Amino acid sequence: MPANFQLKLTADFFDAAGKPKYQDIGLSVLEAAPHIRHAAFAAHLPEITPEQLAGANGVIVLTPKVTAKSVSQAQDLLAVGRFGVGYDSVDVPACTAADVAVFITSGAVDRPVAEATVGWMIALTHQMRTKDRLVRTGEWDIRSRFMGSELRDRTLGVIGLGGIARQVIKLLENWGMRPPLAFDPFIDDAGAARAGAKKVSLEDLMRSADFVSIHCPLTPQTRGLIGAAQLALMKPGAYLLNTARGGLVDEDALYAALKAGRIAGAALDCFATEPVVTPSRFADLDNVLLAPHCIAWTHELFRDIGRTACQSMIELALGQKPRGCVNPEVLAKPSFQAKWQRICPH
Numbered sequence: 063m064p065a066n067f068q069l070k071l072t073a074d075f076f077d078a079a080g081k082p083k084y085q086d087i088g089l090s091v092l093e094a095a096p097h098i099r100h101a102a103f104a105a106h107l108p109e110i111t112p113e114q115l116a117g118a119n120g121v122i123v124l125t126p127k128v129t130a131k132s133v134s135q136a137q138d139l140l141a142v143g144r145f146g147v148g149y150d151s152v153d154v155p156a157c158t159a160a161d162v163a164v165f166i167t168s169g170a171v172d173r174p175v176a177e178a179t180v181g182w183m184i185a186l187t188h189q190m191r192t193k194d195r196l197v198r199t200g201e202w203d204i205r206s207r208f209m210g211s212e213l214r215d216r217t218l219g220v221i222g223l224g225g226i227a228r229q230v231i232k233l234l235e236n237w238g239m240r241p242p243l244a245f246d247p248f249i250d251d252a253g254a255a256r257a258g259a260k261k262v263s264l265e266d267l268m269r270s271a272d273f274v275s276i277h278c279p280l281t282p283q284t285r286g287l288i289g290a291a292q293l294a295l296m297k298p299g300a301y302l303l304n305t306a307r308g309g310l311v312d313e314d315a316l317y318a319a320l321k322a323g324r325i326a327g328a329a330l331d332c333f334a335t336e337p338v339v340t341p342s343r344f345a346d347l348d349n350v351l352l353a354p355h356c357i358a359w360t361h362e363l364f365r366d367i368g369r370t371a372c373q374s375m376i377e378l379a380l381g382q383k384p385r386g387c388v389n390p391e392v393l394a395k396p397s398f399q400a401k402w403q404r405i406c407p408h
Contacts, residue, residue: 067097067099067375067379068118069092069118069119069120069122070103070115070118070121070122071087071100071101071121072110072121072123073102073106074124074126075102085364086364087145087364087367088365088367089368089372091369092376097379098375098376098379106126109126109131109132110123110127110132111132112132115135115136115139119139119140119141120140120142120375121142122371122375123142123144123152125151126151128152128153129153130160132156133153133156136161136162139160140402140405141162141375142157142164143167143375143384144166146167147166147167147171147226148166148279149279150307150309158389158395161397161401163384164387164388164389165374165388167367167371168385169225169370170366170367170369170370171226171367172225172226173229173362174360174362174363175229175277175305175357175358176226176229176230176232176233178305178357178358179303180233182329182357183273183303185351187211187216189208192348212238214237214238215238216240216273217241217272218230218242218271218273218275219244219245219262219267219271220243220244220245220259220276221244221245221246221274221275221277222306223259223261223277224246224277226277227275227277228257230275230277231258232258235258242258243261243262244262244267249261265292268292268295268296269296271296272297274296274302275305276302276303276305276310276311278310279307280307280309286310286311287311288310288312289312289315290315290319293312293324296319297325298323298324299325299326300326301327302327303328304328304330304331305331307332308335308336316328317347320344320347321347327349327351328349328350329351330350330352330353331355331356331357332355336355338354370386374386378406379406381406
């Protein structure tokens with residue numbers, strides 16, 4: 063392990079006084095690696111600057127973007143670790159060209175996102191938002207207008223059959239639902255079956271599912287995956303849930319479908335443009351649940367993501383391939399190998 067591996071964290075983990083905003087972001091893992099020093103950026107910026115990365119060998123990123131400019135002077139930077147599993151905010155090709163590995167915290171988010179997804183399914187079908195309002199506004203006597211539905215005998219359809227979707231399927235095993243459906247071009251029929259789902263086309267899933275739950279990354283290929291044509295296939299009583307990325311869904315088409323009552327409702331944790339700092343138009347709709355891209359944020363989630371990210375930095379410093387690397391080809395580049403050996407002799 064090198065004498066001095068400098069790890070930096072983006073400033074949005076901390077408040078204005080420099081104190082952690084969150085109960086536990088996994089930094090205790092670094093206690094077993096005394097040669098790794100860590101420090102926070104002095105200021106929060108929406109895009110990381112080259113100056114912020116000066117002297118850093120690794121950086122753990124919460125919300126700022128990592129661009130080609132960010133890594134334009136990355137002679138000593140070995141890795142960008144995303145605090146989570148989405149990496150559309152990171153210019154991965156630019157990082158690869160600059161000999162910087164990019165990794166995500168695979169597996170650490172599966173359980174909390176899955177729990178939030180199931181919770182939203184129940185909240186939608188039992189009309190919890192509306193029933194809460196009836197008491198708050200003294201409209202007790204009209205409660206019979208808002209009968210709910212159970213998950214029993216209904217069909218879940220997941221778009222993307224990664225760790226989160228698999229955990230959702232596992233959590234719902236004993237709820238009396240019909241066999242789940244999955245659309246994922248990277249999984250074959252046997253792989254889907256092992257996860258407890260039947261692989262189908264996107265069109266078949268949209269037609270058949272009572273809950274369409276999105277769990278795939280945002281890429282050039284998946285941007286706008288769910289548009290007017292796909293929404294038109296959904297059952298009138300079906301719900302759309304998006305805990306992945308806003309750009310996956312055409313928001314104009316979704317708003318129109320919800321406002322017209324062509325689908326029963328939606329739950330949205332993410333939006334095409336974030337942050338949402340003025341009231342969302344979706345807030346005008348009673349059949350929608352909203353969250354500011356934090357529906358799954360729990361103390362356990364941040365602890366586990368942080369531990370995973372810190373452990374990956376330790377592995378990198380030991381000359382080992384970090385888990386969750388999204389550009390593994392960079393690790394074989396002679397120029398990266400030379401930088402890695404210089405910073406972390408192994």
